[in-house]
Amino acid sequence: MNYQWYPGHMTKAKRMMQENIKLIDLIIEVVDARIPLSSRNPDIDELGKNKARLILLNKADLADERENEKWAAYFQEKGYYTVKLNAKSGAGIKNVLPVVMEACKEKLERDRKRGIKNRPIRAMVVGIPNVGKSTFINAFAGKACTKTGNKPGVTKGKQWIRINKNVELLDTPGILWPKFEDQSVGAKLAMVGSIKDEILNLEELSLELLGCLHEFYAGILEKRYEITESEDRVSMLTQIAENRKCIQKGNELDYGKAANLFLEEFRNGKIGRITLERP
Numbered sequence: 001m002n003y004q005w006y007p008g009h010m011t012k013a014k015r016m017m018q019e020n021i022k023l024i025d026l027i028i029e030v031v032d033a034r035i036p037l038s039s040r041n042p043d044i045d046e047l048g049k050n051k052a053r054l055i056l057l058n059k060a061d062l063a064d065e066r067e068n069e070k071w072a073a074y075f076q077e078k079g080y081y082t083v084k085l086n087a088k089s090g091a092g093i094k095n096v097l098p099v100v101m102e103a104c105k106e107k108l109e110r111d112r113k114r115g116i117k118n119r120p121i122r123a124m125v126v127g128i129p130n131v132g133k134s135t136f137i138n139a140f141a142g143k144a145c146t147k148t149g150n151k152p153g154v155t156k157g158k159q160w161i162r163i164n165k166n167v168e169l170l171d172t173p174g175i176l177w178p179k180f181e182d183q184s185v186g187a188k189l190a191m192v193g194s195i196k197d198e199i200l201n202l203e204e205l206s207l208e209l210l211g212c213l214h215e216f217y218a219g220i221l222e223k224r225y226e227i228t229e230s231e232d233r234v235s236m237l238t239q240i241a242e243n244r245k246c247i248q249k250g251n252e253l254d255y256g257k258a259a260n261l262f263l264e265e266f267r268n269g270k271i272g273r274i275t276l277e278r279p
């Protein structure tokens with residue numbers, strides 16, 4: 001399958017990012033905990049060098065808790081602070097602020113030594129589309145937020161949300177572009193629903209996902225759909241179509257409907273908490 005992200009979009013996103021990164025101390029990068037690598041763009045490491053770094057493993061509610069732990073350890077090992085999060089329900093949100101302070105402690109110390117007082121930490125949220133950046137900003141800023149408006153030295157039109165007396169957040173997230181060079185990245189983004197279904201071949205995608213689940217979570221399909229699992233992915237989709245009565249005119253099996261149903265259930269967490277990548 002061919003996934004698209006136009007060069008024009010990418011250049012614009014990159015330019016915005018470079019401009020905004022100059023203004024901040026901390027990059028809060030949101031990733032999808034089900035695909036922590038495929039939902040990142042490592043270019044942010046180059047753009048954000050010398051900045052404090054925090055990775056939010058978001059949608060942790062949909063991902064495998066054991067793997068969440070492993071991914072958190074993996075990123076910490078590489079020098080990132082991490083927080084596991086469900087931005088939608090707010091679970092884990094109270095852990096973010098203390099980690100933000102911790103991640104910026106060197107900067108705060110530097111300021112203190114130079115006699116700079118009351119200069120808040122400035123942070124920006126970044127991530128590829130659909131990882132939950134806006135949901136996080138809303139949850140983190142909460143109702144108590146006050147927009148601080150333009151300030152001297154800050155590019156006109158930028159709004160900062162005051163989280164508390166020590167932390168300010170840029171109100172619009174930085175959009176990173178997915179890295180489609182590797183075909184498997186596009187497929188995984190499609191599986192979790194981060195690429196418009198209209199441009200996808202859902203049957204092909206569901207076969208790939210069936211293969212992944214059988215490999216990583218043997219038995220989980222059998223349990224949910226009462227099918228016999230095997231390497232034969234078409235047979236698994238056929239059995240799902242049969243067991244879920246996906247029938248079209250002429251009493252034929254409706255593979256499209258079965259694929260749709262299966263992908264929806266996966267994306268909504270009905271099959272279980274699943275992580276599609278291993279550290």
Ligand code: G4P
Nearest residue numbers: 058059060061085086087088129130131132133134135136
């Ligand atoms: P973005 O700014 O990075 O593009 O993402 P956005 O916040 O718009 O979130 C994308 C979708 O992911 C939204 O769903 C949002 O509700 C959902 N989401 C965000 N964080 C979490 C999380 O931690 N757990 C779960 N389960 N979902 C999360 P949507 O389909 O666009 O809307 P809706 O289903 O909420 O109505």
